[in-house]
Amino acid sequence: MTTHDSLDLVVLDMAGTTVADGGLVEQAFSVAAGLLGVEPGSPEHAGMLDHVRATMGESKISVFRHLFGDEDKARSANTAFEKAYGELVDDGRIAPVPGARETIEELTAAGRTVVLTTGFARTTQDAILRTLGWQDLAPLTLCPADAGGRGRPYPDMVLAAFLRTGAVAGVRQTVVAGDTAYDMLSGVRAGAGVVAGVLTGAHDKDRLARHGATHVIGSVAELPDLIARAEAAPAAGTARAEA
Structure with a gap:
């Protein structure tokens, strides 16, 4: 059951965060x-x-x-x-980031709602999901067209996830994770309580932190522990960057 401090909506980027596409x-x-x-x-x-x-x-x-x-x-x-x-x-040129599928399954098993987002068009997003066998891994997947056409750095996809899932009572109970500065800006502008940068993709720790990351972690596999720590902290989601 959702409580005031629970971070039960997790909005995850795809390429670079949960999906490795090798450039x-x-x-x-x-x-x-x-x-x-x-x-x-x-x-x-x-x-x-x-x-x-x-x-x-x-x-x-x-x-x-x-x-x-x-x-x-x-x-x-x-x-x-x-x-x-x-x-x-x-052609099979993509693969999950190590531990990504297991992370999504762990978050789901803990009662959290996971939404996968991308800056690609729907046809490309569906091709990625199909290739990985992830069609049913998350209850909702979003591309810019699903949020009125505006992708990152606008907050629209995060807010669409919040509105469509009804998973949490307020946007501060949302976690956003991504590998780019634009992912961070999108999460900050949406009002997410935790905006986590991951180091498996495009941008480095300094850039992620400069654009609003509350935490920086090595990969999405570290996210469940980060969320648990954030929920336990007196002020979950306050701005700080962790290596």
Whole structure:
């Protein structure tokens, strides 16, 4: 039963947090950019790739809007990116982060509701879930389109998880975990009680902490213990970073 201090809604990012994709985002971006005439190895390509790395976690269509300006080009790039990424996923180029499935099952067994989120389109998210056999692992999965179209760093997906599951009485009873600065900003802006950065993905401890992480842990496998400690603390979720 949910209590005032229980952190019973856990919103988890996918790529880099629960899913290891071995740099497929950059590979798929290069395919998409090439189709729009950006030469691999050129200064233009390098600058765009730097932006992609800096904005890991953001909705991919938003990234392409920034890079190409023109809406039609952005949509063409996004379609090409999602197609390329999906093909790489179908080739078996992804795997769970070690301990991720077990962590989700442990959290669920403890009575917590787990929601998986992504900056990818629904078709790509479904391809990842299907490849991993995770279709039924979490009761709810969300992409930006499921939250009105705005992905991270907006709080919309976290708030959609809160509203759709009804798992907790207030947003402070929510845990958000991710590997990027945008994951941290999304959790902070949603008012989550714990915003946990993990070091298995795009950004390092300092960057995660600068963007609002209340805790930084080595991987998602450490999350159940972190949540238990946060619930036991006098002021669960107050800002501090743990290595």
